[in-house]
Amino acid sequence: MDFPQHTALITGANRGIGLALTKALLTHGIKKVYAACRNPANMPDLADSRMEVIALDITNEEQVNAIAKRATDVSLLINNAGIIAAGPFSSTPRAEVMRDMDTNYYGPLAVTQALMPALKANALAERPAAIVNVASIGAFANLPVLGGYCASKAALLSMSQALRIELAADHIEVFTVNPGPIDTDMTAGSDFDKTSPDVAAANTLDALERGELDIFPDAASQHMISVFKEDYRGLEAIFSQMTADISAAENAEPA
C-alpha cells in the first residue's frame, strides 16, 4: 500500500491503537485522514492540516450516514473502534454480549456498507482501495473471560473474509489486524505482557506496505498464530492455560 495515494478514515481515532495508527498514517505520508471520534473534543491536536476530525459513533445510524455523505474521497477505511466486556462467559449478561456485538461487528459492518460507494468510486486497478478491520488474536480462539468480545471479533474476521472475496473484482483489498495484548485503556489492569500501541501501529503500517492481508502486529499474536497454524486446538490450549492462571490469581490468598 502506498499511503501518500490514499485518503483514510479511521474510527476510534482519539486514543489507544486508533490514535497510534492515526499518527503513523501521518508520518507515512497519508494524503488526508478523517479522524473519526465519538466526541471530537477528545481528539488530541496533532497539528497537521491533513487531518479532519469528524464525529462518529459507529452504532449511530444517523452519524454513519452523515460521514458517508461527507467523506466521499475515502479510499482507505480503518475499522478500529471497539469495546470489551469481561467476565465468565457462561454468566455474562446477554445485554453485554450484544453491546460487544453491536460495536465490534455491526458497527464496522454499518460503516463499511455506508462507505462502499466511496470506496468503489475511489478504487483503481493500479491503486486498489482498502478496508482494514482491527479484529484480535481472540478471533481465532476464544478466551472465555472475554467470551462475547472474542465472538464479536470472530464475526468481524468472518465479515473480512466475505468482503475480501466479494470486493476483489472492484479493486478493494480487505486486511485484518489481529493484535495480542496491547498497552491501552482496554487492557488497563490486566497482567499480560503488552506491546505499546505505537509499536503495534508501526508494525501494522509496515505490513500494509508489504501487502500482508492478515496482520499480527506484536510478538504475542505472532507466537499465537504460529501455534494456531500448526494446530488450531493449540491456541485453545494456550487460552485454557491463561484461563486457569487468571482463575488461580483471583483465588490466591492475599499476601
Ligand SMILES: NC(=O)c1ccc[n+]([C@@H]2O[C@H](COP(=O)([O-])OP(=O)(O)OC[C@H]3O[C@@H](n4cnc5c(N)ncnc54)[C@H](OP(=O)(O)O)[C@@H]3O)[C@@H](O)[C@H]2O)c1
Ligand atoms: N488493546 C488490546 O490489547 C487489543 C487487542 C486486540 C484487539 N484490539 C482492538 O483494537 C481496537 C482499538 O482498541 P484499543 O486497545 O485502542 O482500545 P481503547 O483504548 O479502549 O480505545 C477504544 C476506541 O474505540 C472508540 N469507540 C468505542 N466504542 C465506539 C463507538 N460506538 N463509536 C466510535 N468509537 C468508539 C473509543 O472511543 P471513546 O474514547 O469515545 O470511548 C476509543 O477511541 C479495538 O477494536 C480493540 O478491540 C485491542
